[in-house]
Amino acid sequence: MTYKAKHNLxxxxxxxxxxxxxxxxxxxxxxxxxxxxLITLVMGGLAVDYNKAMxxxxxxQVAADSAAHAALYTREKKSSNAAVEKALTTVSDMLPxxxxxxxALMTTDVNFGEWDNENLTFVQKADSKSAVRVRAMMKEExxxxxPTILLxxxxxxxxxxxxxxxxxxxxxGCFSEGFVAEDVVDIQSNNNFTNGFCIHSNTYVSMNQNNxxxxxxxxxxxxxxxxxxxxxxxxxxxxxxxxxxxGKYRLRLLNQLPGIIDSFWTAEAENLPPYVDAGYYYxxxxxxxxxxxxxxxxxxxxxxxLSPYHFEPNAVNRMYCGSGGKITMDAGLYSQFVFVTDxxxxxxxxxxxxxxxxxxxxxxxxxxxxxxxxxxxxxxACAPGGGATLMTLGGFDAAAALSVFNxxxxxxxxxxxxxxxxxxxxxxxxxxxxxxxxxxMNMAFCRNAGMENAYRASYFRMVN
Numbered sequence: 308m309t310y311k312a313k314h315n316l317x318x319x320x321x322x323x324x325x326x327x328x329x330x331x332x333x334x335x336x337x338x339x340x341x342x343x344x345l346i347t348l349v350m351g352g353l354a355v356d357y358n359k360a361m362x363x364x365x366x367x368q369v370a371a372d373s374a375a376h377a378a379l380y381t382r383e384k385k386s387s388n389a390a391v392e393k394a395l396t397t398v399s400d401m402l403p404x405x406x407x408x409x410x411a412l413m414t415t416d417v418n419f420g421e422w423d424n425e426n427l428t429f430v431q432k433a434d435s436k437s438a439v440r441v442r443a444m445m446k447e448e449x450x451x452x453x454p455t456i457l458l459x460x461x462x463x464x465x466x467x468x469x470x471x472x473x474x475x476x477x478x479x480g481c482f483s484e485g486f487v488a489e490d491v492v493d494i495q496s497n498n499n500f501t502n503g504f505c506i507h508s509n510t511y512v513s514m515n516q517n518n519x520x521x522x523x524x525x526x527x528x529x530x531x532x533x534x535x536x537x538x539x540x541x542x543x544x545x546x547x548x549x550x551x552x553x554g555k556y557r558l559r560l561l562n563q564l565p566g567i568i569d570s571f572w573t574a575e576a577e578n579l580p581p582y583v584d585a586g587y588y589y590x591x592x593x594x595x596x597x598x599x600x601x602x603x604x605x606x607x608x609x610x611x612x613l614s615p616y617h618f619e620p621n622a623v624n625r626m627y628c629g630s631g632g633k634i635t636m637d638a639g640l641y642s643q644f645v646f647v648t649d650x651x652x653x654x655x656x657x658x659x660x661x662x663x664x665x666x667x668x669x670x671x672x673x674x675x676x677x678x679x680x681x682x683x684x685x686x687x688a689c690a691p692g693g694g695a696t697l698m699t700l701g702g703f704d705a706a707a708a709l710s711v712f713n714x715x716x717x718x719x720x721x722x723x724x725x726x727x728x729x730x731x732x733x734x735x736x737x738x739x740x741x742x743x744x745x746x747x748m749n750m751a752f753c754r755n756a757g758m759e760n761a762y763r764a765s766y767f768r769m770v771n
Contacts, residue, residue: 355456355457356455356456356457356458356463356466359453359455359456360453360466360468363406363407363445363453363468364468364470366401366402366407367402367407367411367443367444367445367468367469367470368443368470368472369401370398370401370402370411370412370443371398371412371441371442371443371470371471371472372441372472372474372769373397373398373401374394374395374397374398374412374417374441374443374472375394375417375439375440375441375472375473375474375769376474376767376769377390377393377394377397378390378391378393378394378417378419378439378441378474379436379438379439379474379475379476379767380393380767381393381394382419382436382439383436383476383765387419387433387434390417390419390439391414391417394412394417394441395412395414395417398412402443407445407451408445408449408450408451409451410449410450410451411443411444411445411449411451412441412443416441416442416443416444417439417440417441418431418439418440418441419431419432419433419434419435419436419438419439420432420435420437420438420439420440421435421437421438422437422438422473422475422770424475424770427770427771429473429771436476436765437475437476438473438474438475438476438770439473439474440471440472440473441471441472441473442469442470442471442472443469443470443472444467444468444469444470445466445467445468445469446467446468446469447465447467452465452466452467452468453465453466453467453468471771472769472771473769473770473771474767474768474769474770475767475768475770476765476766476767477765477766477767477768478763478765478766479556479766480503480505480525481505481506481507481525481527481556482556482560482735482737482763482764483735483755483758483761483763484503484504484505484733484734484735484752484753484754484755484758485504485505485506485507485525485734485735485736486505486506486507486734486736486742486744487505487507487508487556487558487735487736487737487738487742488507488508488509488510488722488736488737488738488739488740488741488742489508489509489510489558489738489739489740490508490509490510490721490738490739490740490741491508491510491511491512491513491535491741491742492506492507492508492512492513492741492742493512493513493514493741493742493743493744494506494512494513494514494515494518494744495514495515495744495745495746496514496515496516496517496518496746496747497517497518497746497747498518498519498744498746498747498748498749498750499518499519499521499748499749499750500518500519500520500521500524500550500750501521501523501524501749501750501751501752502521502522502523502524502752503523503524503752503754504524504525504750504751504752505524505525505526505527506524506525506526506527507525507526507527507528507554507556508527508528508742509528509529509555509556509558510528510529510533511528511530511533511534511535512526512527512528512534512535513534513535513536514535514536514540514544514547515536515537515746516536516537516539516540516543516544517543517544518544518545518547519544519545519546520544520545520546520547520549520550521546522546522549524546524550525550525552526547526550526551526552527551527552527553527554528553528554528555529553529554529555530553531551531552531553534551556766558737558739559764559765559766560717560737560762560763560764561717561719561737561738561739562764563764564698564700564717564719565668565700567666567698567762568647568666568667568668568698568700571623571625571645571647571664571666572588572623572625572647573588574586574587574588574622574623578762579623579645580645580662580664580760581760582621582643582644582662582760583621583622583623583643583644583645583664584621584622587621587622587623588622588623588624588625589618589619589622589623589624589625590624590625590626591613591617591618591624591625591626592617593610593611593613593617594610595617596614596616596617597616597617597618597619597620598615598616598617598618598619598620599616611635612634612635612636612637612655613634613635613636613637614636614637614639615639615640615641615642618641618644618646619644620642620643620644621643621644622644622645623644623645623647624644624645624646624647625647625648626646626647626648626649626650627648627649627650628648628649628650628651629649631651632649632650632651633650633651633652633653634648634650634651634652634653635652635653635654635655636652636653636654636655636658637655637658638655638656638657638658639657639658639659640659640661641658641659641660641661641663642660642661642662642663643662643663644663644664645663645664645665645666646663646664646665646666647666647667648666648667648668648669649667649668649669650667650669651667651669651671651673651674651675651676651701652665652667652669652674652675652676653676653677653678654675654676654677654681655677655678655680656677656678656679656680656681657680658677658680658681658682659682659685660681660682660683660684660695660697660714661684661685661693661694661695662685662692662693662694662695662760663695663696664695664696664697664698665695665696665697665698666697666698666699667698667699667700667701668700669699669700669701670700670701670719670720671701671702671720672701672702672704672720672721673701673702673703673704674699674700674701674702674703674720675697675699675701675702675703675704675716675718676703676704676705676706677704677705677706677709678706678707679705679706679707679708680707680708681705681708681709681710682710682711682712683695683697683709683710683711683712683714683715683716684711684712684713684714684733684757685712685713685757686710686712686732687712687713687757688732689712689713689732689733689751689753689754689756689757690756690757691756691757691759692757692759692760693712693713693757694712694713694714694715694733694757694758694759694760694761695713695714695715696714696715696716696717696760696761696762697714697715697716697717697718698717698718698762699717699718699719699720700719700720701718701719701720702718702719702720702721702722702723702740703716703718703720703721703722703723703724704721704723704724705723705724705725706725707725708725708726708727708730709724709725709726709727709730709731710726710727710730710731711726711730711731711732711733711734712732712733712757713732713733713734713753713756713757713758713761714733714734714735715734715735715736715737715758715761715762716735716736716737716738717737717762718736718737718738718739718740719738719739719740720738720739720740721738721740721741721742721743722736722738722740722741722742722743723741723742723743724743724744724745725744725745726744726745726747726748727748730748730749731748731749731750731751732749732751732753733751733752733753733756733757733758734750735758735761
């Protein structure tokens with residue numbers, strides 16, 4: 308049937324039966340509106356559900372990062388199972404079950420291994436303590452996929468979300484070879500610092516003039532503007548301005564120091580150097596000489612002091628002095644043992660320590676001291692072995708001629724020293740107080756050679 312148009316003065320054009328209904332466009336806007344509505348719905352759904360998914364992904368990433376850090380921190384001293392459990396409990400409140408289900412982070416998602424920094428890859432190794440990878444996810448196969456709000460109208464009911472976090476341990480170069488202090492590091496004049504050596508203070512660094520900093524050395528503190536130097540300090544300290552860095556460290560090793568020393572009393576294996584047998588300790592006796600070679604006569608030295616012959620080789624040697632007690636170590640070569648005591652220890656002129664750890668719980672300002680001529684470590688041009696470590700819950704004071712070759716001093720108090728020229732090669736001094744050095748020293752860098760047995764504490768960083 309057709310319609311025919313005719314004109315009406317009152318209402319304009321009207322359709323007659325002679326018109327073709329196929330050409331009738333009335334109501335077409337309704338279909339177009341529906342089409343645009345569907346497009347708007349999909350676009351809006353994408354925006355709403357995408358933002359929701361991104362928020363959930365961010366929450367998963369924060370949880371994975373927290374779990375990875377907690378796991379690696381715990382793994383330093385405990386088993387892998389304990390570390391995994393710590394990771395899960397750390398994030399239990401960060402991933403509410405009503406939103407993420409019970410499978411967002413599972414025990415199988417926490418894997419220990421090693422991080423290849425060169426190839427940026429993680430290699431899984433169950434017994435490793437150096438790196439951890441944590442994966443967290445909301446996925447269909449775990450029955451916790453992220454439900455959509457609007458996209459389910461077009462058939463997309465859920466979205467899969469997954470994240471990964473990798474943490475690795477590292478050892479800051481300043482703690483390997485350098486001077487690190489919570490308080491001021493005060494170095495005087497005419498000192499040479501070679502490539503790789505580090506001076507760090509969590510307060511500020513102070514120095515006089517005519518010091519030389521080879522390219523590659525580091526002088527750091529939280530605010531480099533706090534450096535204390537003479538007015539012409541940069542001109543009179545060659546390389547200093549280039550060496551400056553901003554930064555701050557937690558002194559983790561010193562936080563662990565009381566526990567390390569305490570473990571020596573029972574010869575626990577964890578903190579012993581390789582040249583000492585675990586579980587074997589010997590109580591020093593001033594009238595006994597277990598280190599005396601067969602056929603030799605006992606020394607005629609001071610009966611109130613220690614000689615190398617008093618010490619049992621390859622063992623933890625213990626001495627109790629009581630409050631305010633003191634002991635002197637006479638001149639000689641001391642080697643292959645750990646000495647733990649509560650005494651103030653004086654090192655006589657001519658004491659040489661090679662493959663030795665001396666640790667005291669005495670808290671005096673000079674709990675380890677030397678008038679002059681103390682040598683820490685073997686003078687062997689950074690060859691392997693021969694290093695020595697001094698530990699104290701008090702301070703260290705060497706009045707003159709301190710020589711250090713692959714040597715380490717760890718002190719809760721101040722470290723004060725005067726070094727002989729060319730006497731510092733491979734040195735790690737860490738203090739919770741101040742470090743005060745004098746002049747005319749060469750701080751040689753051994754690139755950790757010969758310091759294999761130095762004590763270190765791991766630091767943690769996200770690598771992926």
